[in-house]
Amino acid sequence: MRGLEYCFSTLGCSDLNLHQVADLAKRNGIEAVELRGLSGTLDLPAALAAEFGKPSGLAAFLSRQKIRVAALNTSVRLFDGPDLSPIEPFIAWAEAAGAGYLRVFDGGSRLSKAGMVQAGDMLDAWQAMRQSRGLKVDLMIETHDALADFEQLVAFVEQVPAARILWDTHHTWAKGSGAEALWGRIAASVVHLHVKDSALDGDGRRHYVLPGQGDFPMAGLMSLLSSDERRLPISLEWERHWHPELPPLEDALTAASGWWRQGVF
Template sequence: MSVFEYCFSTLGCSEMSLHDIIDLAERHDITAVELRALSGTVDLISALTTQFEDPAGLAAFLAGRNIEIVALNTSIKLFESPDLSAIEQFIPWAEAADVAHLRIFDGGKQLCADQIKRAADLLGDWQARRRSSGLNVDLMIETHDALAHVEQLVAFVELVPTAKILWDTHHTWARGTDLDSVWEGIAQNIVHLHVKDSKVDRDGRRHYVLPGHGDFPMADLISLLQRNERHIPLSLEWERHWHPELPSLEDALTTARNWWQQGVFDAYR
């Protein structure tokens, strides 16, 4: 049994409705997805409201379907927002669908101590609100901007040891940090993983390619995960919404089958 579950972000199939997304997942024996875009927009609340009217409608739709929504992905940036009030509209949908996490970005660039302290205060306020309201959903912070730098990431989790981290393995690796170094610094904070592949072309720039066609060290990541026993979603973030020249998510999931099962992991559960 694998220590994580395979899933994908709907950023790779943003034109699809949730019904079509579930069909896609079933074709690839995947039982978990993270919602970033639906029906042509990254405005998830608008798309969900159009399709299901309210959170109860989403819950009714999901009942009996073999799919888990592991995250609703917001555009909120922790280090650039005065507060986290924009998260409020996502909470009823997440609670109704039993979603584990709401993704927020880190944002920022070179962080100072005051920025980290302010972010810690915001997260502390969130946890107080979460406890007082009896919420199940929690926030996870993606290593996208400032926290893609491992020194700042480690400093952040040292100050906020309860922070939940969505580790975008490609972002930290592309910045020059080996996977083991990141894991050693934040292992207990990681609740979700993003994976993708890329290579440097003749123009000297790194470009996304189909899983297994680039130089991301997936075998090293698999080996790293094998040495641990935590159940962590491993999500293919195929950025076709931002890079429409990329092949379809269907093609990416097909090539990912062998790529993210390197080593002795069992096949899709």
């Protein structure tokens, strides 16, 4: 067990530019960030171009920082499009940042075998292009829509074992999947994790709360991860961009400092 790499998504501070994000990470002892929104927009290539000019400017900035960009998060959906060409504007920035992954959503609702085959073909085409261009960045697929369902996620990783998975642990848990049973089936495919906390309101609906104030089973998740030999990024996805009523990300990071470091970590 090598421990985890603590991380946060800029979905929680999408008004900040990357200079400010790096300062926020440093203040909170965070080692890595995943980029989703910057400078008030989710159009990362445009935001990075406005701040740094060219990818080489981003690379020069990051060379002076003690922060790693774990991923650039796109809005592309694997199961809802004919191909993965919309990720092209992100590639040069991801390479300059030294990011390991570009995030794509799963999309869809109910997956057919034909749909899984098509997705596998698209991922094969991506890998062929990646090798021909000598790219280091790869794709990871978030468990957001169809793949938040236990049976569909397990079927997908069995059908497409080379797929890399961003496991949004809250999404699968909220849909009724036990972390232990699911981890036992998908662990080899998982390269990144999202965590967040929530509680039920009086109408039986979930709403996000500061880490540690809800009922997400973080202790159980951390116990599961303790046996993994990889240094997986565990990222706080504080969805303030979509839920502006939430407290600032820095408050969430302060609350998370004990919540996600409990147990052996």
